[in-house]
Every structure is written in C-alpha cells, then in structure tokens.
Amino acid sequence: MRQILVTSALPYANGHIHIGHLVEYLQTDIWVRFQKLRGHRCIYICADDTHGTAISIRAHQEGRSEEEIIAEMQAAHIRDFSGFEIEFDHYGSTNSPENRDLCGEIWSALRKADMVVEKEIEQLFDVERGTFLADRFVRGTCPKCESGNQPGDNCGNCGATYSPVDLIDPVSSLSGSRPEKRKATHLFVQIEQLHDFLDEWTQSGALPTESSNYLKNFFLNEALRDWDISRPAPYFGFEIPDSPGNYWYVWFDAPIGYMGSTRKWCELNDENLDDWWRNPDTEVHHFIGKDIQYFHTLFWPAMLKTAGFSLPTKVHIHGFLQVDGEKMSKSRGTFIQASTYLKHLDPAALRYYYASKLSSKVNDLDLNLEEFATKVNSDLVGKVVNLASRTARFVKDVGLSAEYPDDGGLFEAGAAQGEKIAEAYEAGDFNKAMRLIMELADKANPYVEANAPWELRKDPEKADKLQAVCTVALNLFRQLAVYLAPVLPRLAEQAGALLKAPILSWDDAANPLLGSELSKFEHMMQRIDPKKINAMIEESREDQEQEQDQQTTGHSYQDDDAALKAEPIIEEITIDDFAKVDFRVARIVEAKEVPEARKLVQLTLSLGGEETRNVFAGIKSAYDLDELQGRLVVMVANLAARKMKFGISEGMVIASGPGGEDIFLLSPDDGAVPGQRVH
C-alpha cells in the first residue's frame, strides 16, 4: 500500500471558483479517488490562498476587514467544491497559526543556510492610500515612445520594458493620484545557491518533459535571479519575525500552505506531520496549472530542500481551459462560475467531459459546448446508464442468477482491461482511460441487442435465460461503474444501491455479483438539454456586466480583446502615408434627416469662417439629430468628393464601433476649435 499526499493549487481568496479552476480540482479529485479505490492511503489537501495586495484592495473598496472577506470566500469555495463532488481530506487557509509556524521554520532554515540578503528597492508609493504599488497598479506614459496610459512594466505600443519608477506622469490605479518614488528594504532569497540541485531535480522525472525543457532553456540556462520575498507594510500577510515592518510575499507562504493545511489535518486526525512531509516512503503529488510552474518547480523545491522536507514526487501540470476554442470570455458568457453551472447542469457531466479530455501532457483543454452535450448524452446516458435501465426491471423480482452465465467472455475481457485502465488513470491519461472504458460499453449493448431480453420475457419457459441475460448486462454495467467511479462517484453509489452491493474497491470490477437482489430502478443521470447550456451562458453574461461596473469604479482596467480580434490591425504605413490624410476639427452646424435613406444623415460641417462641407454620414441608427447639432467632431477634410444617391458627400466623419446603435463619434477635448488640423 502506498502512502500518498496530494494537493491542488490553492485558489485565491479574491474571487469565486469558475469552470477554468475546476479543470484542476476535478483532475486532482479523480486521481485521488482512483488511488483510494485502489486501496492506497491517500489524502487530498488544499486551502485558500489568502494574503497579498489584491485582498487588501478589495477590503478597502468594500469597507470590510480582510479577515471577513477571506472567511466569506472560503465558505463559498467549499460550497462550490462540494457541489462538484470534490472531496478534500482537509481544506484549510494560509492565514492560520499552523501556516505561520511553518513559514517561520522554513525561514529560519533559509537564514541558517545564509541564503537571505537585503537590498534597497525604489518603488512607487501611493501617498493617498499609504501603500507601495505593484507594477500592475500603475499606469503612465512610456519613457521610450511617450505613448500615454501604458501599464507599469511594459509598453503596449513600442514593447519596451521598464520599471514603474521610470514612467512619465505615473498614476496609481488604486486612487487615481500621482504616486511618489520611495525606497524600501526588501529581503531576497539567493536561489542560485541551489542551481546544481535544481538542474538535477528538474530533470529527474518529477516533471512532464515539456516542463523540464522549459525550465532548462528559460531559467536554468543562466544564473537564477534573487527572489524578492518580502513586502513592506502595509501588507496583508505574516510579518517576518526577524525583520519587523516587512511581510512575507504571498508566494512564499502560499505553497507552505500545503504543509500548514496538512498540519491542521494531522491535529484533527492524530497524525504526525513528519510522517507525511519528511518520510521518504510518502509520495507527494502536486497538481498545478502551467502558469505557476516556476514557483512550484524552482522556488518550492529549493525551500523544501533547504528546510529538509520531502521533495515533490511528481508535479502534474495542466494547461488552460478554453470554451469553444476561445479564452473564457465575459462578453460571450463563457466565463462561467461554478455556482452558475450548478444551477443549470449536473456536475457529473463536467466531471466526465473533463476526464475524457485530460491527458498527462501540458495541453490546453477545449470545452466545446456542443460536444459536451452529445458526449455526455451518448456515452453516459445512451451507453452506460442505459445498460441498467433496459434490463434491471426484468429481474427486479428474481434478482441476479446464482452462477455467472456464459457471456462469450465479455466480463472476463472487461476484467482483463482493468490494469490497462488503471495505468491510464495513474499516469493522468484520463482521456485514454475513458476511451478504454467506452470500448467496453460499446460491446455490452450489442450483447443485450443480440439476446433480446424483451423477447425472452414473453415466454415463461425462458425465465432462466432472461435472468441470465440480465445478470450479464447488469454485471457489465457494474464493471463500468467501478471503472468510472473515480470520475462519477454518484453513479457508483447509485449502481451499488440498485444492486444492493456497494462498490468499495477497484477489484469489484473483476468479480461478478451473483444471487443479489435488486432495488427498484431509478434514473441515474439526466440527458443534457442544450437549452440549459444556453441559460447558463446567458446568466454568466449578466453576472459579468454587474461585476464590470464594480471594477470600473475601482480604477482597474478590464478591457478585453474582442474588438481588436474582430478587426485586427492592418498593414503598416509610413509617416508620409499618414500625412496624406488631412484630419480636421469641425463643428456640425446643421444636421438634417435624409427621408429616403435608411442609415444616412446629412451634415453641414463648418471648418471655421465661411468654409463648410456637406457630408452624408451613416450614423442615423446611433444618434438623434438634436444631439448632433452644434457638437465638434473630427473629419477627413481632403477625401475625394463622392456622388451619392442623395447628393455629393464632401468628406467623412470619423467614428468607432461595429455599427448599428454602437457607433461612437470621436470628439476633441475642450479648447479645440474648428479648422485645426489633427496630427
């Protein structure tokens, strides 16, 4: 029997669980349930990741304490997880005394190994808020190309990378005020001291090859930079004992949370932490997304090594979730919260769908909603559940045969696949496991078809044969339920209830159930109605609109890339090309209706003095004539005149937007006057 400790990455306490997160928790839960079913000693440990700036900002916005928010969010996380039948042995919090102690323990080890150094850092400080600003909370003008409103670390216009302190006219997106430069002492861990160890460990087979190649080529090919591990007050986290006023950076205490949460579990279950974290016979498996690889594969093993804890046996790394081939999108309604999903659909469906897509490779996973429905309906309802549904009631009164009938070797063949399926589960190739299981299901239904129990029941003399055929079908069903049990725990329970024999072990798939009575058959799984998927999408869309309103008041920019994708940037031009277009500020002195035109309005634009232009603009659907009258716009003044059905158009008014009601005229800021050229 193996002893296995399994973790998923700790979800951040600043947001709700969504279907992207669930890839990881479902993957882990399936793997853990598989190990338990195989008879191994396995615990699944997780916790909320609670520290850092984002929580503080939220607390400030909502006028509540950080503790209040993280408590509420933890309750919500636990509710969502249990809704998806994700079963932790312990779900803790990084904001716990156990975690603080362990952070201290690892910190002393790093100090003792002489790996900690102090450096002075210059950062932007938001005076109004009284806090240092991380890069992403600053915007300003790029020091290189001077384009405005750029992020704190790199320029979206020219691609330059820089430090926020180099920005021209920086603005804090927390308060909107202008931050000042301040110096502060930070503590750094010299991870380079463990370079040789990491070279070796990252190639030792604990990581997927994609990942070890990535680390080798991108990080370990040069000296590892010192890791900035402290943040000056105010910071929501643990204060560093030997460095008052400084706090451990959230990424220091987050992975230690795996151990902190284990320690809590140990206290509750009379276990010893060292038996799990310092025992060479205990396997430690982390499941994470590819975005947080370097924390788990460089810093984390370095910390463990230094403090004398077990190194991860394996780090299982998955890719990102896409929905219908695109990133989850708020505007498309594919940014689906776990709780929203649960309002409309069965968690078993998503469990199965993800399982059928997951492999041991670091691949992104596409949730194709149409495929999702057909796959669940045809595999689970049509093939698996249907086996029981079409035979159970024929033998409800007599139960299963006392001896296993001749089934042409079907059950044996299914049992023989057991190890192959187990290997696929073990390796994380759930898609392969599901394929192998469905192959078995594909053989079971033709058996029923060929033996036509519905014919046998018409002849009382064939009662034995009828019982035999149903015994086979129900045993094949049960075999499938055992193999699917890690993915579909509820189905396994229902199968156990139907056959009055609970499924407890993987070996149940190898031994037919005989002479057993049957309960009344009850539906085990509903087909997915596409209408419910649509309803879920609709609801997700609304949710996000509300959330975005909140976020804009908080000065954080949440623009998505839909517009840019819909209309990509066209080929490059020279400055000379640009200079050929003469943009001018103009005033709409008259706006008239064009009676027979569907889209057009007729505008008289003044460029100052006597100079006016007659322009037909396709903005009727978006603007009333009254609101156009008198306003300033930007026009192309040297565009060749064009004869249109209703007259001659002598220029063009510029606007953005896809059309219809969404047309947005550009207007100059106050002070501009008609006739000015736009450069």
Next chain:
RNA sequence: GGCAGGGUAGCUCAGUGGUAGAGCAGGAGAAUCAUAAUCUCUUGGUCGGGGGUUCGAAUCCCUCCCCUGCUACCA
C-alpha cells in the same frame, strides 16, 4: 523576438517505421426493453506544404507555413 506544445475524417482526438483508426455528426436500414436511448451497414482523409532517409514514412531528418501558450521579482 525566444522557447514549448500542436496541425490526422465535418467535430473531438487515438495512432511513433509495415494495408490510415475510434467516438460523435452525416446517410440507409432494423428493433421497440430502455430517459427518442439501442443495433447493423455505410459516406467521408494527397495524416499542414515541400524536400530528404528507407524496400516501405502520419511516424525519422531538414525546411517553410499556420494555431495555442509561456516569456520570473504580476497574483
């Protein structure tokens, strides 16, 4: 730009040197036990392009194109 992964049937993907596969979707038929579930047959592919190695290449090598992701002191 660099790096990684990928490109096989309409869709999702198996297949790593020996006759191109599965599920779903499409077409035809059967059955009526079952949640309109099931069964049988069937249409469909210059395996991203080009070049090379080989008796033989989806598979190995070179090259080009396309897609996705990552690009640490951001959580």
